[in-house]
Amino acid sequence: MNTDGRWHKQDSQVLFAGGPHDRVRLTVDQAVRPDGVTVAYPHVAAPDSVRVLAVHRGRIAMVTQHHYLHDTEITDLPGGLVDKDEEPAEAARRELAEETGLRAAWLLPLGTVATARATSTETVHLFLAHNCISGAASLDAGEAVRTQWRLWHDIDEGDIRALQTAMPTALADAASLAAVHRAGALLQAIGGILPDADTDLPRAAWAAYTVAATRDPIADERLSLVWLDLAIGQYAEGAAILSELEMSYSGVDGEAAWSRAADRLAALAEPPA
Structure with missing residues (x-):
């Protein structure tokens, strides 16, 4: 019996390798369970991947494409595999640009998720992207991806009423859901609930x-x-304020930039009754 409560691999056999650069592998390990029994443990050894929640002028970039294994179209966040020797953040920038044309000025890591912890080694790295520049998409061979733009309330499952009317089906990708939920928690801590x-x-x-x-x-x-x-x-008025603020919020004139933005927003604002 293993006193550390862990499984231990004794041997491993690759039954099949395929996918990009043969990096997806059907594998069977001989593993010792915590109770000391040795068992065959089949799984898919897969490379890490990324999902990117990119906010651009009030909307979030989503991609829709047909997924072979489920034989249906799924709308989720842009993303894809991390290339060999590539950092996850680099992969996130690359996949976002390839699928949507957006070039992100900065990324904020939102952690990782194990999408199928008992059957696959895949780990998905999640990122929040902002201050994007629009450009042309550059899809890989064989990809048929449509970009959609959604409001936050369209994809935040906390707003069930908006979700049911805006999207025909709920967001189906587990990693995308995790990115939305984690980003939502951070944003609520910053400014509370977003306007309807x-x-x-x-x-x-x-x-x-x-x-x-x-x-x-x-x-x-x-x-x-x-x-x-x-x-x-x-x-349009909000986008103009944001454009100016994005250029100078972190410089020596940062506080003055925030003050100018607040004044301009106040001029547009209507206080609640």
């Missing part, structure tokens, strides 16, 4: 003003930018 999807510009601007004017000095200011983007980035 049907909130008009004056009320959305008031919510954004309160965040810009009363930022937590300890919090990552990039998350404040994401919150503001989701709140008012879909409006």
Whole structure:
């Protein structure tokens, strides 16, 4: 019996290798369980992958494509495999640009998830992306991907009413769901609940003003930018304020930039009755 409570691999046999550069492998290990019994443990050894929650002017980039194993179209976040000797963040930037054309100025790691912990070694690295520049997509051979743009409330399962009306089916990819939930928790800590999807510009601007004017000095200011983007980035006036703020929020004129943004948002705002 193993006193450490762990499984221990004794041997491993690859039955089949395929996929990109033969990196997906059907494997059977001989493994010793915690009770000391040796068993055959079949699994798929797969490379790590990434998913990217990219916020761009009030909307989130989603991709829809047919998935062979499930024989259906699935809408999820952009992502793909991490290449050999590639860092996950590099893979996230590459996959986002290839599938949507977006080039992200910065990425915030959201941790990892094991998508099928008992049957596959795949680990998915999750990232939040912002301050993106639009460009042309560059799909790999064999890919047929359609980019969609969704509001936060379309994909946040906390807003069931919006979810049911905006998307025909719930977000089906487990890693994408994890990215949405983790990003949502961070954003709520920054500025509370985002304005409803049907909130008009004056009320959305008031919510954004309160965040810009009363930022937590300890919090990552990039998350404040994401919150503001989701709140008012879909409006031309909001996008203009964000563009100026993104260029100078972290420089020597950072505090003045936030103050100017707060003043401009206040001019657009309508305080709640």
